[in-house]
Amino acid sequence: MCYKMSKGFRHIIAEGRTVAIMLLCVIATCWLSSCSDSDQQEEEEVLPDSSYAPSRTVMVYMAAENDLSGAAAVDIREMIAGMKDMTPYAHDRLVIFLDDVSLPRIYVLDRNVKAFSLSELNPVKTYTDELNSASASVLSDFVDYVQTYYPADSYGLVMWSHASGWIPSTYSGDTSLSSDTRRRAFGLDNGKNSATRIPGNQMDIADMACALEEKGGVDFILFDACMMQCVENAYELRNAARYIVASPAEIPGPGAYYTTMVRAMFKKDAYADEMVNAYYAQYCNQGNPYGIVISAVNTEHLPAYSAYMKELLAKHKDALFSLPYNSLLNYFRCEEWGFGSPDLFDMQGVMQQILDETEYESWLHEVSKVVNCKHAGYWYSDNEKGKVYINESQCCGLSMFVPRKIYDEYVTMNYNAAFAETGWAQYVWEFEQDKKDGGK
Numbered sequence: 001m002c003y004k005m006s007k008g009f010r011h012i013i014a015e016g017r018t019v020a021i022m023l024l025c026v027i028a029t030c031w032l033s034s035c036s037d038s039d040q041q042e043e044e045e046v047l048p049d050s051s052y053a054p055s056r057t058v059m060v061y062m063a064a065e066n067d068l069s070g071a072a073a074v075d076i077r078e079m080i081a082g083m084k085d086m087t088p089y090a091h092d093r094l095v096i097f098l099d100d101v102s103l104p105r106i107y108v109l110d111r112n113v114k115a116f117s118l119s120e121l122n123p124v125k126t127y128t129d130e131l132n133s134a135s136a137s138v139l140s141d142f143v144d145y146v147q148t149y150y151p152a153d154s155y156g157l158v159m160w161s162h163a164s165g166w167i168p169s170t171y172s173g174d175t176s177l178s179s180d181t182r183r184r185a186f187g188l189d190n191g192k193n194s195a196t197r198i199p200g201n202q203m204d205i206a207d208m209a210c211a212l213e214e215k216g217g218v219d220f221i222l223f224d225a226c227m228m229q230c231v232e233n234a235y236e237l238r239n240a241a242r243y244i245v246a247s248p249a250e251i252p253g254p255g256a257y258y259t260t261m262v263r264a265m266f267k268k269d270a271y272a273d274e275m276v277n278a279y280y281a282q283y284c285n286q287g288n289p290y291g292i293v294i295s296a297v298n299t300e301h302l303p304a305y306s307a308y309m310k311e312l313l314a315k316h317k318d319a320l321f322s323l324p325y326n327s328l329l330n331y332f333r334c335e336e337w338g339f340g341s342p343d344l345f346d347m348q349g350v351m352q353q354i355l356d357e358t359e360y361e362s363w364l365h366e367v368s369k370v371v372n373c374k375h376a377g378y379w380y381s382d383n384e385k386g387k388v389y390i391n392e393s394q395c396c397g398l399s400m401f402v403p404r405k406i407y408d409e410y411v412t413m414n415y416n417a418a419f420a421e422t423g424w425a426q427y428v429w430e431f432e433q434d435k436k437d438g439g440k
Contacts, residue, residue: 048086048087048088048089050268051267051268051269052086052088052089052092052266052267052268053089053092053153053154053266053267053268053271054089054091054092054153054268055089055091055092055152055153055154056092056152056153056154056155056156056219056265056266057092057093057094057095057146057150057151057152057154057155057156058093058094058095058155058156058157058158058262058265058266059095059096059097059142059143059146059155059156059157059158059218060079060094060095060096060097060157060158060160061097061133061139061142061157061158061159061160062075062096062097062098062099062100062133062160062161063099063133063134063160063161063162063186063187063188063189063203064098064099064100064133064160064161065099065100065101065133065188065189065190065191065192065193065194065200066161066162066188066189066190066195066196066197066198066200067195067196067197068161068162069100069101069195070195071253071254071255072098072100072118072160073100073117073118073119074254075160075224075255075256075258076096076098076107076117076118076121077116077117077118078257078258078259078261078262079094079096079109079258079259079262080109080113080115080116080117080121081116081258081259082258082259082260082261082262082263083109083110083111083113083262084113085259085262085263086262086263086266087111088110088111088266089111089266090110090111091152092110092111092152092266093108093109093110093150093152094108094109094110094262095107095108095109095146095150096108096109097133097142099131099133099189100195101193101194101195102193103126103127103128103129103130104126104127104130104131104133105123105125105126105127106123106124106125106126106142106145107121107122107123107124108124108150109121124149125145130191130193132189132191132201133161133187133189134161134186134187134188134189134200134201134202134203135189135201135203136203136204136207136208136210136211137211139203139208139211139212140211140214140215143157143211143212143215144215147215147216154219155218155219156218156219156220156221156222156265156271157212157218157220157221157222157241158221158222158224158265159186159187159208159221159222159223159224159225159228160224160225160255161186161187161188161224161225162187162188162197162225162226163185163186163187163223163225163226163227163228164185164202164226164227164340164341165185165226165227165228165230165232165233165341165344165399166185166205166230166232166233166236166401166419166422167185167341167342167413167415167418168413168418185202185203185204185205185228185233186202186203186205186208186223186225186228187201187202187203187225188200188201188202189201205232205233205236205237206236206423208237208240209236209237209239209240212237212240212241213239213240217239217240217241217242218240218241218242219241219242219243219271220241220242220243220244220245220265220271220272220275221237221240221241221243221244221245221246222245222246222256222261222265222275223244223245223246223247224251224255224256225246225251226247226249226250226251227247227248227249227250227331227332227341227344227399228244228246228247228248229244229246229247229248229294229295229297229397229398229399230248230344230398230399230400230401231347231398231399231400231424232400232401232419232422232423232424232425233246234297234299234302234370234398235302235306235422235423235424235427236422236423236424237299238299238302238303239299241299242298242299242300243271243272243296243297243298243299243372244296244297244299245272245275245276245279245294245295245296245297246294246295246297247292247293247294247295247379248293248295248331248344248346248397248398248399249292249293249331249332249344249379249381249388250331250379250380250381250382250383251292251379252283252290252291252292252379252380253290254282254290256278256279257278257279257281257282260278260281260282261275261278261279263278264277264278272296272298272372272373273296273372273373275296276294276295276296276373276374276375277373277375279292279294279375280292280294280375284375284377289380290379290380291377291378291379291380291387291388292375292376292379292380293331293374293375293376293379293390293395293397294374294375294376294397295371295373295374295375295396295397295398296371296372296373296374297370297371297372297398298369298370298371298372301369301370302370304369305366305367305369305370306424306427306428308366309428310427310428312351312355312359312363313428313429314430316354316355317430319353319354320350320354320402321403323350323353323354323402324353325343325345325404328345328346328349328350328353328394329345329346329348329349329390329391329394329395330343330344330345330346330349331344331345331346331379331399332344332383333383334406335406336383337383338383339410339413342401342404342407342415342419343401343402343404344399344400344401345399345400345401345402346394346395346396346397346398346399346400347367347396347398347399347400348364348367348393348394348395348396349391349394349395350400350402351363351367352393352394367396367398370398371396371397371398374395374396374397375397376390376392376395376397377389377390377392378390401415401419401425403416403419403429404416
């Protein structure tokens with residue numbers, strides 16, 4: 001038997017059906033949303049292999065208010081490509097401080113970066129005033145900013161600019177100089193907002209070390225800058241960084257290739273060795289017009305090594321001052337290249353000359369604890385306008401200063417006196433006597 005529904009009843013049923021459909025839609029939406037959240041959660045958990053650090057912030061400090069301004073943009077493009085290539089963990093970041101021909105600013109790169117070049121990036125901070133990026137206080141403020149807004153379980157630091165090892169600044173306009181022999185080596189800020197390499201401020205290595213120590217130090221410092229892998233700097237920075245990756249020689253204009261270097265910097269273990277290998281890889285081809293000497297220093301072993309070297313140098317002082325300087329591996333030939341730096345002798349070449357066979361084998365064992373990894377073959381010298389080939393039997397990838405009389409007699413800057421102010425000289429050398437008896 002059929003019953004004809006009244007119009008009112010049909011309306012009630014229709015409304016009920018509508019409500020039911022709406023409820024079903026809400027349930028489906030919630031279910032889909034839950035699936036979406038789950039999928040998103042799963043996507044976030046699709047991580048790099050376990051060889052990568054799960055929480056690392058790498059700070060990149062680019063003092064580019066000089067003729068490297070254009071190169072900074074190139075390297076940042078490589079960093080962007082590197083972050084995309086490695087698919088880092090969600091909390092892994094590159095935080096870049098850039099002081100070039102514009103106002104200083106800070107950029108952040110993570111796994112979600114969409115840009116392809118510097119011009120497409122939006123800074124997270126733009127300073128309203130000019131800064132002296134060769135000031136350790138500016139570096140300290142940057143590190144503080146990163147630790148506040150981008151905290152991580154571990155930190156790395158790239159120091160990117162011009163540099164000259166441990167030697168003093170020759171820039172008379174550097175108002176932060178406290179004496180004629182103040183040690184200033186890293187960075188160049190010309191204070192002109194120009195892409196020219198004119199005299200400018202430089203950062204004191206001891207001040208740099210203090211700034212980093214006060215912030216708790218970093219796991220590594222990569223110096224993408226010339227001549228920074230010297231024992232004087234390593235000793236000064238021994239409490240500021242566990243590893244120092246740098247070159248004792250000049251580095252070519254292109255510097256590190258960050259597309260592959262970024263991957264190495266975020267490795268959980270053996271990252272220093274990975275960085276050395278990545279830096280060298282682009283220059284190891286003999287067809288490359290440039291070359292590189294690059295090494296990693298483990299600063300944990302520096303206190304014991306310094307005590308060991310103190311005994312060795314005291315024992316062989318006379319031999320040190322009668323070295324056949326012209327036959328040593330030298331990363332800056334002072335007399336030939338215009339006294340712009342003292343000679344930068346590789347430690348291995350020096351020790352090879354002054355130690356007997358048994359002592360030398362012992363020294364090789366000790367230095368291998370400090371220099372964990374190195375690559376060398378040749379480097380490109382701007383002073384030579386070409387390649388300088390290396391006798392690898394003389395090369396450990398770490399340079400040292402040896403006092404010479406010529407630094408007192410023939411140059412405006414007294415490198416002997418400047419060296420006496422370094423922590424390494426004060427601990428390892430009996431410098432006052434050395435300065436009097438110094439070799440020719």
